[in-house]
Amino acid sequence: MTLPQTLGPEAITFAQTIKGWSFIVVTAVMLWLLIQRLSDRQALIIGDLELHKRILENAHNGVLVTNGNGEIIYVNEALERITGYRQEELLGRNPSVLSSGFHDREFYRQMWETLERDHAWQGEIVNRRKDGNRFTEWITITKIVDGTSGDARYVSVISDISKAKADQDRLQYLAFHDPLTSLPNRALMQEHLKTALHQAALERNQIAVLFLDLDDFKIINETLGHQTGDLILKQVARRLSGVVDDAALGRFSGDQFILITPAVESPDQVAGLAERLLESLSEPLRPQGHHPISVRCTVGITVSDGMRDVSEEGLASLLSEADAALNEAKTNGKNGFAFYSSDMMERSQRRLELEQALSHAIQNDELRLHFQPVFDVGSEQLVGAEALLRWAHPHRGLISPGEFIPVAEETGLILPLGEWVMQALIGQIQRWLDAGLDPGVVAFNVASRQVAQGEFSAALTRALASHERVSHHLEVELTESGLMSLGDGTIDKLHAVQSSGVRLAVDDFGTGYSSLAYLRRFPLNKLKIDRSFIAELHDDNENEAIIRAILAMAHTLNLKVQAEGVETREQLLLLRELGCDTWQGFLGAAPLPAEGFEAGYLRTSAATGPWPHAVRGVTQHRT
Structure with a gap:
């Protein structure tokens, strides 16, 4: 602008001075404002950088950054915790310091090929900590290229999944x-x-x-x-x-x-x-x-x-x-x-059918008791019997216990079958006693599983409560191996059985443990020598020695001894010479239905007094 000509030199100088200061003030204000704005922006940037730093330092995942030469230029605290290395131990080194040797060169070649092509790669890597232990990590690697310099940075974000992997492996292990x-x-x-x-x-x-x-x-x-x-x-x-x-x-x-x-x-x-x-x-x-x-x-x-x-x-x-x-x-x-063999499948199918039919045998009234007489060795007179279970199948006729008892034991049906035998036998003996007939001591087999479950002794006591006279006519037989499997915990149960007046016998003695220790532990009344020892008694001196030893041991313990499977007169005479107490077998009689046993032995005995059926030295027909 131009000053009026009427102003003097002093006024003009003053005005120019004012103009210059105004410019300086305005410029200073503008500079101050600019500096303030830059300062605020710098503060924001620094704040953001500090925030990002804190985020990285406090991140749960490890962060590792390398330059284009593969040198580590940054690690955060989480990576230090994961690897066990301090920051100064890693900076400037190659990430291969963490390699465990688990992966081969081909694995890393494919990883770098994908990373350079897609600028990103992620996957599972097994690395090694500073202490030498391996750990499994899930890693995401991102390639970042500086737009100005073109320099590359590789940022790796690492999660330690060792525990999760171990849990997964454990679940996988448990699954298989x-x-x-x-x-x-x-x-x-x-x-x-x-x-x-x-x-x-x-x-x-x-x-x-x-x-x-x-x-x-x-x-x-x-x-x-x-x-x-x-x-x-x-x-x-x-x-x-x-x-x-x-x-x-x-x-x-x-x-x-x-x-x-x-x-x-x-x-x-x-x-x-x-x-x-x-x-x-x-x-x-x-x-x-x-x-x-x-x-x-x-x-x-x-x-x-x-x-x-x-x-x-x-x-x-x-x-x-x-x-x-x-x-x-x-x-x-x-x-x-x-x-x-091919025919086994057919037998297996028959076995399955047998199992299914057996489950209905009780309610269908298909079970029967047969009785094999037991004789005194010296007088050859009847002293009792053994009750044997028979199954009268509606289509197959009488089925051998050797065929269905193993099935019953494996399926658990032995428990209801055993209960039926006990109840049926007690009822039968009671009827004989009510009719004035004396059957002597009648033995019946009990599976060790019945005793083991703790119900047998209680069930027997309940059954005998209303049949008091029957108890002294009962004898419970347990196989030698079954008795040993019971253990000490069942001794009290057997004492409870014996205290009711029922005798206890060991069946098939000599086929299992034959231990003097268990004979002393269990409350027993009788040993039954297995038929395998009797079969060759007449021409086997070793069997004779075994039977002699059994008799000596049993009699020392005040136990009676009964021989099973006696089929010849020679066997019977030798048993008498050895001092055996009682015997049973086809030489005397085959198992008979209740009616046949009653008619052939009990009725005749009641009428004549002494037992009439002394052994006549003949082998009867086996059924």
């Missing part, structure tokens, strides 16, 4: 392993079976499947408790594991184990394995806090080539064959093994 024995379970063994069949098809050889079942294990559980049963199962698993060689061993269910043997060359090879399995359990087990316990097993075997169908139905068929062989071995006496 038995938690008690740590052996593979049914699911994993079926996978092993598929693999073995595929391999057999490739190698053109055979595999064997073996089912192993512990004999009478239910009795152990019921008498000693499931905790002791578990201890026994663990010891059994260890023993079996020691003899299976390259076979896959698993726990299939309950007390049943399964073995899958590859590359089978001959049946003898598998038979040898089965024999080693049986032998491994020959020595008693010693669960902590218990006396030694003998456990036996039975093995069923099937052999197959690789052409077998590996579908669910095909595997089930193969396992059914092993199970059928197992049932066959049990039918043949347990503590042995059997190979599958």
Whole structure:
């Protein structure tokens, strides 16, 4: 602007001075405002950087940054915690310092190929901490390129998933392993079976499947408790594991184990394995806090080539064959093994039908009691009988106890059957007594499982409460092996039985433990020598010596001795010479229905006084 000409030089100088200061003030204000704005922005940036730093430092995940040369330029505290390294120990080093050697070069080559192509990669890596322990991490790597300089940075965000991975592995393990024995379970063994069949098809050889079942294990559980049963199962698993060689061993269910043997060359090879399995359990087990316990097993075997169908139905068929062989071995006496044959499946089906029919036998009134007379060795006069269960099947006629009793024991039907026998026998003896007939002492078999469950002694006491005269005519028989399986916990129960007036006898003596210790522990009245010792008594000096020893031991303990299975006059005369007390067998009489026993022995006795049926030295017809 131009100043008026009328102003003097001084006014003009003043005005120019004012103008200059105004410019300076305005400029200063503008500069101040600009600086203030920049300062505020810097503060915001610094605040954001500080915030980002705090976020990184306090993040749960580890953060590691490298430059384009692969040198670590930043790590946060979380990464220090995860790896065990301090920041100064990592800066400037290559991330390979964390490598565990778990992954091969190809793994890292593919990782870097993806990272360079997509600028990102994520996955699971097993690395190593400073202390040398491996850990599993989930890592996300992002490549960041500076827009100005073009320099690359690689930012890795790391999560330690070791615990989650361990939990996952544990769940996976539990899904395919038995938690008690740590052996593979049914699911994993079926996978092993598929693999073995595929391999057999490739190698053109055979595999064997073996089912192993512990004999009478239910009795152990019921008498000693499931905790002791578990201890026994663990010891059994260890023993079996020691003899299976390259076979896959698993726990299939309950007390049943399964073995899958590859590359089978001959049946003898598998038979040898089965024999080693049986032998491994020959020595008693010693669960902590218990006396030694003998456990036996039975093995069923099937052999197959690789052409077998590996579908669910095909595997089930193969396992059914092993199970059928197992049932066959049990039918043949347990503590042995059997190979599958085609006719076993038919027998197994009949067995299943038998089991179903047996469950209805009681309510359908198909059970009968037969009575085999028992004689005094010296006078050859009748002193009682043994009550034997018979099943009058509506279509098959009389079925042998040897066929249906094992089925009843395995299925638990032995309990209702045993209850029926006890009630029916007490009722029959009461009717004879009411009619003025004296049947002597009548024995009946009781499964050790009945005693083990604690109901037998109480049920017997209740039944005898209304039949007081019957108790002195009853004798309870327990097999030697069954008695030993009961353990000390059942001694009081047996005392309760004996205190009611009922006698106690050991059946099949000599086939099991034959221990003087248990004869002293249990409240017994009689030993029954097993028929196997009597069969060859007349021409076997060793059997004679055994019987002589049994008699001496029993009589020392004030126990009576009864011989089973006497079939010849020579056997009877030798038993008399040895000092045996009583006997039974086909030499005297076969088992008879109640009516036949009553008519042939009790009615005649009541009419004539003394027992009329002295042995005449003839073998009667066996039924």
